[in-house]
Amino acid sequence: MQVTETLNEGLKRGYAITVTAAELDAKVNEKLVEAQPGIEMKGFRKGKVPMALLKKQYGERLTGEAMQETIDGAMNQHFEESGDRPAMQPDVKMTNDDWKPGDDIEVDMSYEALPEIPEVDLKSVSLEKLVVKAGEADVDEALANLAETAQNFEAREEGAASEDGDQVVIDFLGKVDGEAFDGGAADDFPLVLGSNSFIPGFEPQLVGIKAGVELDVTVSFPEDYQAENLAGKEAVFTCTVKEVKAPVAAELDDELAKKFGAEDLAGLKVQIGERLEAEYAGASRAVMKRAVLDALDKLVSFDLPPSLLESEAGQIAHQLWHEDNPEVEGHDHPEIETTDEHKALAERRVRLGLLLAELGQKAEVEVTDAEMTQAIMGQARQYPGQEREFFEFVQKNAQMQQQLRAPIFEDKVIDYVFELADVSEKEVSKDDLQKAVEALEEE
Structure with a gap:
């Protein structure tokens, strides 16, 4: 087998792969030897069919399998030896279309390699964590709203x-x-x-x-x-x-508290306070997550695979178009052109996505089975009465599994960055936190 580099520009790679007829024939013979013990044929005992007859009977079909396995093996060997990681599925095509038994196989392989991700000193990242305490007035307001729902x-x-x-x-x-x-x-x-x-x-x-x-x-x-x-x-x-x-409105008393699972009104107030602070913490985390992504975006710079940029920009344009045209539910609409704004956003997302993936890999961040199950259950609740079917669909659909796994992985990597970054706390009002959250939505 011979592998010759034909293109090396930026992240673009191209190779010509030659699999000799002898190598292919050896692979076919290997498959026949492996299958021979279990083959029966009229006039011969099981496992005693002559190799020449087996080759005549099964050689053509096995040749196709051998070609695919040999080419796949050549690709895997190349990636192991070169250390390259393709950004997307490599483009592989056979160049000698007039191939016939006895000929070598000529294959062209091209792909865009993922870039080398530079080291990032996460301890140099400074973040501010907004902290909001649930005051008595906040608890009373939430309690009044709760009483209104129980009116x-x-x-x-x-x-x-x-x-x-x-x-x-x-x-x-x-x-x-x-x-x-x-x-x-x-x-x-x-x-x-x-x-x-x-x-x-x-x-x-x-x-x-x-x-x-x-x-x-x-x-x-x-x-x-x-x-x-x-x-x-x-x-x-x-x-x-x-x-x-x-x-x-319902009376603010112990009876109301019991309707919501508390022993008494004082216990309900404690629960409300805890719930409010959990909501504040979630909003604060969203603000800090945007801050850390902004910081990382400024810290790193590296070449990005054009194919990933193009794909991401297209998805962004498509998503934003549907947000602007909610009445169109399907995809039977004119072609959507990507703008410079879409491309700039795609560049940021791809860069940060590759960086977070690299950080997560080095930190050995993993999404557990329990976390995946919880995510699937959360999605399944959107299909009442069809939860079992949804579970089975996800189990058979690798793409859906990746869609559920990706945000969990990203959040775990972000938490890892938080642990290493220099984080200072700042106590603010509920209104200040709300303004910070609204600023995220405006960007």
Whole structure:
């Protein structure tokens, strides 16, 4: 086997690989010898079929396998000896298209090598960790919000009109073109006005209505309504308002605390304080993560594989296009061109991605099975009733596994950088932390 370098420019590499006919023939014979003991053929005992006959019978098929294995072996040997790591799958093609048995195999292999990542002194990275303590006012505010979610509704005084946020208890019957339809009727239905749980335009027509009133509510079903026979149709709902109830926040007492799993109100306050500080810590970590990525981006500079840049810029452009055009769910849209802004963002992402991968490899960072299982469970919750099918899908899909593993790996590497960096704490207000988080979203 002969490997000759044909291209070495920047990160681009090219090689001509020659596998001699003798090497290929030896590989085919090796496969035949390996298979011979288990082969039966009429007129011969098992394992006693002559090699020449086996070669005539199976040689052509085994030659194809031998060619692929030999070329793969040559590639693997090259990467082991050169130390190169291809940025993407190498482009491999056979150049002698008129190949016939007895000829050498001529193959061209080209790829872009991953660059050498320079050493980074992580101890030189200075970071500021924003710390927010959950004050009594914050806990009281969260407790009041919690009580509001556990609110009850009490009947307004007789003759009082409904207001936005009230609950009205109604009987209704809906008709399209004068005909009732499935799911268009109910008795004693409790509807919270402003909850947007009914067809758009329905709830506002019940604001300012008193108990005992009967009225027709006319609305149009959305064009994309899930029931095709109703989509875009005008409907008239005959409604009878039976009760009008005002929202009443739950009492801040031990009984409320027990509804949320605490022994008493004091215990619930402790839980709320801990939850708030955990939320603050998560937001603070997001701010510090951006700061460390900015710092690393300034510390390192190295050549980047053009193919990775092009692929990443394309993905960024595609993602941003769909964010700007949320009504387009599929990919049946015009070709999306990448801009200089997309390319600049891609350059940063690829550089930092390669750097974090290198840091993680040297630090022997690994994603555990337990962490992967937790990530899969988190995703599976988005498909209620189909969790088992989702688990099986992930187990069979290496790309999906990588998509779940990548952010976990990145966060563990970031934590590793935090441990080595010079981190100082700064106590700030909740509002200051919120401003810092909003600044991340604006960039």
